[in-house]
Amino acid sequence: xxxxxxxxxxxxxxxxxxxxxxxxxxxxxxxxxxxxxxxxxxxxxxxxxxxxxxxxxxxxxxxxxxxxxxxxxxxxxxxxxxxxxxxxxxxxxxxxxxxxxxxxxxxxxxxxxxxxxxxxxxxxxxxxxxxxxxxxxxxxxxxxxxxxxxxxxxxxxxxxxxxxxxxxxxxxxxxxxxxxxxxxxxxxxxxxxxxxxxxxxxxxxxxxxxxxxxxxxxxxxxxxxxxxxxxxxxxxxxxxxxxxxxxxxxxxxxxxxxxxxxxxxxxxxxxxxxxxxxxxxxxxxxxxxxxxxxxxxxxxxxxxxxxxxxxxxxxxxxxxxxxxxxxxxxxxxxxxxxxxxxxxxxxxxxxxxxxxxxxxxxxxxxxxxxxxxxxxxxxxxxxxxxxxxxxxxxxxxxxxxxxxxxxxxxxxxxxxxxxxxxxxxxxxxxxxxxxxxxxxxxxxxxxxxxxxxxxxxxxxxxxxxxxxxxxxxxxxxxxxxxxxx
Numbered sequence: 001x002x003x004x005x006x007x008x009x010x011x012x013x014x015x016x017x018x019x020x021x022x023x024x025x026x027x028x029x030x031x032x033x034x035x036x037x038x039x040x041x042x043x044x045x046x047x048x049x050x051x052x053x054x055x056x057x058x059x060x061x062x063x064x065x066x067x068x069x070x071x072x073x074x075x076x077x078x079x080x081x082x083x084x085x086x087x088x089x090x091x092x093x094x095x096x097x098x099x100x101x102x103x104x105x106x107x108x109x110x111x112x113x114x115x116x117x118x119x120x121x122x123x124x125x126x127x128x129x130x131x132x133x134x135x136x137x138x139x140x141x142x143x144x145x146x147x148x149x150x151x152x153x154x155x156x157x158x159x160x161x162x163x164x165x166x167x168x169x170x171x172x173x174x175x176x177x178x179x180x181x182x183x184x185x186x187x188x189x190x191x192x193x194x195x196x197x198x199x200x201x202x203x204x205x206x207x208x209x210x211x212x213x214x215x216x217x218x219x220x221x222x223x224x225x226x227x228x229x230x231x232x233x234x235x236x237x238x239x240x241x242x243x244x245x246x247x248x249x250x251x252x253x254x255x256x257x258x259x260x261x262x263x264x265x266x267x268x269x270x271x272x273x274x275x276x277x278x279x280x281x282x283x284x285x286x287x288x289x290x291x292x293x294x295x296x297x298x299x300x301x302x303x304x305x306x307x308x309x310x311x312x313x314x315x316x317x318x319x320x321x322x323x324x325x326x327x328x329x330x331x332x333x334x335x336x337x338x339x340x341x342x343x344x345x346x347x348x349x350x351x352x353x354x355x356x357x358x359x360x361x362x363x364x365x366x367x368x369x370x371x372x373x374x375x376x377x378x379x380x381x382x383x384x385x386x387x388x389x390x391x392x393x394x395x396x397x398x399x400x401x402x403x404x405x406x407x408x409x410x411x412x413x414x415x416x417x418x419x420x421x422x423x424x425x426x427x428x429x430x431x432x433x434x435x436x437x438x439x440x441x442x443x444x445x446x447x448x449x450x451x452x453x454x455x456x457x458x459x460x461x462x463x464x465x466x467x468x469x470x471x472x473x474x475x476x477x478x479x480x481x482x483x484x485x
Contacts, residue, residue: 055134055239057113061235062112063143065135066094073139073147075234078106096132097121105136105437114121114139139235141188148231151224152181153396155269155293158322160188166402167265167289171195172213174262176283178248178276179269179293180219184226186241189267190217190232194240214240216257220247252279261285268292275301277306286407295398303401309421310404332384 056062056076064072077090078101090101097118099105103283115133118439122131137143142157157165163185169192180186194211219225222245229243246254249272257263258279265288266280273292280290290312292303300317307315408414 010032054138055109056105058106060434061139062135063139063147064092064094064099066096067138069145070094071143073144074101076101078102084336094132094134094136094453096134099134105415112136141191144187144235145184148182148184149227150182151227154182154184155185156396158320159397159400160185162318162320162400163291163293164188164192166400167267167291169193169265172474173264174213174261175215176253176257176266177217177269178253178267179268180217180225180228180243180393181441182224183217183231183243185269186215186217186228186232186265187219187235187237190237190240212240214242216244216263218244218246218248218253220245220249248279249275252276253283258282264288266290271299274302274306277303277312278310281310281312281405284405286405288405288407290403292401293398295374297399300399300401304403307401307403309425311406311408311418311421313406315401315403317399317401320397325387326390327385327387329383329385332382370424442462 043076058076058078060076062074062076064074066072072092072094074090074092092101093097098120099116099118100120103119104110108116110116114136116136117131117133119131141160145154145156145160148154167175169189173193175189175193177186177189193215195212216428217228219228225243225245232238232243244254249267249270252258253276261283262285263283264285266284268280268291269278270276273294277290285292290302290307294300294303304315304317
């Protein structure tokens with residue numbers, strides 16, 4: 001079985017299938033009449049250094065890494081048309097300058113992973129006369145997630161990695177996705193299942209595209225479905241992905257998918273995933289996996305109830321809370337008390353690097369700055385690796401609920417299984433009802449809480465205040481009699 005590899009693009013497929021990431025492979029396919037012959041393929045491999053360092057060409061998707069947290073996606077347009085604005089020569093505009101696709105990338109045969117320098121800018125004195133540059137990176141699903149156009153909130157690498165792992169995805173499997181959105185997860189699903197060559201996972205289907213692994217994704221919003229379909233086509237993934245405009249919550253999955261039962265996994269990202277559990281169960285093969293993404297725990301509760309109702313087992317809910325760390329090597333004072341004295345109170349960045357090194361060496365030898373011996377000496381500065389958590393980052397997470405469709409026991413039918421499940425639900429309701437009645441009976445028969453202690457304290461307080469009040473009244477009347485005389 002041929003496998004997909006992630007080298008020069010979102011999905012690089014060698015051998016007889018055209019590369020979904022690079023459109024010039026399509027031209028080779030047309031010339032060879034439907035396939036790339038050995039001569040053309042070997043020539044391409046020579047140019048690409050075994051497929052790991054391809055030369056950037058027209059229509060290639062490039063991820064331009066400008067700086068930390070600043071990445072941009074660009075489709076190379078080297079041969080521009082001045083009369084057509086949509087086909088004008090491509091330019092990448094950054095805070096460091098404007099990069100021409102033709103002059104700065106294709107004319108210089110820049111490869112993926114190399115720097116592209118801005119020819120129209122002048123080198124700054126601070127950089128030693130070096131011109132501004134960007135890194136031209138080959139597209140991957142993770143990079144695409146960082147640069148894609150957001151039509152909805154998207155899933156990021158933390159959740160995507162767990163979804164692909166726990167759905168048991170591998171080449172040749174079929175996945176149903178409801179809630180395409182910005183197609184962030186869709187690209188990773190395609191990469192996981194693409195380029196399979198048949199096998200047990202697709203034995204029920206005679207379609208050649210499905211036998212290679214396929215993702216059927218559904219979006220209820222027409223404009224978002226069209227935009228996702230266009231992106232899938234531009235990135236060359238049309239062979240492995242079908243985008244459909246359909247409201248799964250209202251209509252469920254198409255009847256032909258429910259009849260064929262070709263789905264190995266189903267993913268739901270919907271406001272009401274509990275409404276689609278039955279349709280998902282009808283599409284899944286036995287032992288298939290269903291995953292639901294929900295931001296609210298109330299959605300999870302209702303979905304879990306429906307999962308148990310329609311024969312799902314091993315139900316579990318997880319939440320991914322990822323946190324990134326910045327790991328750097330920094331200089332630290334080894335003695336805080338010494339560093340706080342007048343001699344070492346200056347900022348480390350203001351100190352002469354050479355003198356710091358000399359004093360550190362002397363301290364290690366047991367000598368002071370004047371050459372004499374010290375009773376106790378330590379190095380003034382030490383190099384240490386520190387890890388500082390990054391509190392701000394791209395994240396949109398929620399609860400991921402996974403469940404597996406249990407195979408029917410031997411001799412059982414779907415009707416008998418549903419009848420047994422209904423009996424178990426009724427028995428559970430009866431047990432819960434009896435427990436509630438038992439608790440209510442205990443509350444009625446329980447003695448009332450005693451308040452004697454509180455009443456006693458209140459009586460003591462009143463008794464203590466009463467004499468003071470009477471005494472005050474007596475003195476008050478005595479004063480009135482004195483003034484009256």
